Amino acid sequence: MTLMTIFLFIPASFALNMAPGPNNLLSMANAKRYGIKAACCAGIGRLVAFVGMITLAATGLATVLYTSEKLFFAIKVAGGLYLLWLAYQLWTEDPNEGGNEALGGKSLFQLTRQEFFLAAGNPKAILIFTAFFPQFVDPAGSVGFQFLVLGALFLMLEWISIAAYAFFGKALRHWFSQPPMRRLFNQICSGLLGSAGIGLLLARRE
Template sequence: MTLAQILLFLPAAAVVAASPGANNLLAFSNGSRQGLLPSTIALFGRCLAFAIMIAMVIVGLGALLEVSELAFQIVKWAGVVYLAYLGVKMMIGRDQGAAGGTSVAQGACALARREFLVAMTNPKAVLLFTAFVPQFITRGGESSFTVQLVVLGALYIAVEFVAAMGWALAGSIIRSLQPSAKRMLLLNRMTGALMLGAAGMLATTRRA
């Protein structure tokens, strides 16, 4: 690994990590409904999913998803169904996150499960580590492919965490303004509609 290699990777990773998508919309929604602390803790669910994906690439399962149409479609449609489920719950006002009587830790764990499932059921997230990250790996260098993948993958997860915190912070700022129940319902419906849009976009995604 070289410093130039890392400096080239970090800004590209930041652009990818900060872009609006299902997980970042979820972080924003979590922040607006539960506040910054629970939504930040919940991001560890996404990070765990990404760490599993890196392990999958190392053992070759990522390549299977990349070349197998059946495997890709199974993961993709599981993601479509789950995103649509979350979107509908938000739009009809039945998605209130953690119940009011639960602790911060319990609420954060519930949100973390969502972050994990949204990430794991998005095949494009797996392909991130089979197509995007390997572009920055130096072939034939002193470090092996696996070592470089682990290092760059860990750096990407750190960048993703920071970027997602920005989305969660934006949501929590809206929450701190104490909008009326009517406005919060409108915000939830807008976020739900965007989540349904993300489900639709995922449904049209191809392996290429």
């Protein structure tokens, strides 16, 4: 793996990191309600899930897991239902209780666990590491070391993405300071999460 390969990997990876997926949407919603620090700390759960996926991809086990129809179906259903549950929670949340940086009814551990399960429950996410990463790996070199380097870069860029969406969510908090507008924001996020959940349930292996 050359330096040029890394220079090509970074922008391509960052585009994936910044894509408005369910986890980034959750970071934005968490920052709006609990603050930037809580949202960024909760993002550690997502990084832990990705570390597991990168490890599986580096050992070749990810391909075996992804090609298992039963396992794919189980993860897909669990992830889709979890997304729908998060969407329901946002939709029914009392808008008068927002706007407080205190963690309210959820602990930091609960927010971190949400991020972890949301990332781990998406079988499509493993394609990033089984199909995208190998494009930048030189088979003639140490595959494990190259996955380590690419994985570390990916996680650093993912952390930047978490912070960026958290700051964006914090900004939206001021725009949606009134309960009616806060309810609208929650319903928009709920609709997007619900759509992602339905899309995941309908997804098929490619």
